Amino acid sequence: MTDRRGFLGEVVGAAVRAGREASSAAPPPGRGLSDAELDRYSRQLVLPQWSEQAQLALREAAVLVVGAGALGSPVATYLAGAGVGRLGIVDHDAVEVSNLHRQHLHFTPDVGVAKAHSAAAKLGFLNPGVVVEPYQAHFNAAMVEGHDLVVDCSDSFETRYAVNAACCAARTPLVEGGVTGMSGMVMAIRPGESACYRCAFPTAPPPGSVPSCAQAGVLGPAAGVIGSLQALEALRLLARLDGALLDAFLQVDLEDAGFVRVAVRRRPECEDCGAGPTSRG
């Protein structure tokens, strides 16, 4: 294991250097796409739904991914691959061997390494043109500042409500997601314009009433489906494509391949995005 850790250190160092070189060589803001960018993103640029403007919007964007685990792996992978200019990766945990069946940014030699740094190393290799900023820390509201979008890939209701409240306060678009067992949900949010997570789910379930991932288990591909849907919603919001999951959440049940879009309305009394609860005084 020691030898493999040493190898990993070299790999991480090489990725960081590659990222630095690419960052210094990156075209200044306002410039069109380079030939290298046209080549890298050609398979999305040919899509009728995509455009040069969409690609430039991604390049100018900064996205915060909260959690570098089962959902954060596909989210960060697809956003880095698609060409988001700056990715912040927040995770306080270190990689455990029991993570690896569903968290594809981490490999066996990464066990014991901080997830934020393990993820950043792989993302730097995936796309050296993307600036990746790892934060080995718990989420806090101040982290939202300076980001155009947040994707919540956390695994606790406490963090999910904290991210929703912070994004509502900062008016920063948010993509929520959650997965357990073989089911999950996804929701896109433009604070002040569409229903927020608390509008849809006003109160968190009592502690202990919902089994955790460790208790209930989760299949890797189920997390992959939910994370991929989150990444797709993030790209929609960043590029302002039609069809975003606003004022609705998608309930996904993969035991029977069921996808149900549930409409949600903003609640004026929402304590996160509205005026708060009406006074009883």
Add this chain to the structure above:
Amino acid sequence: MTAVARVLDITGLTCPMTWVKTKLELERMASGEVLTVRCCPGEALENVPRSAAEEGHEVALDGNTIRIVHR
């Protein structure tokens, strides 16, 4: 006849860059403007006119030259 507004040479490119370059040029144009695309015989001459027509543009062929009216 509408005057030729823009000319694009994709003779040195292969799929999908032939359509990527053409599509991005069309994105920068206004409705009614004309793009003349010079390409090699083969896949580009088959695929670029078809993709342009699928996006709703008016397409005409003259030998190895594609004339696209932005719609």
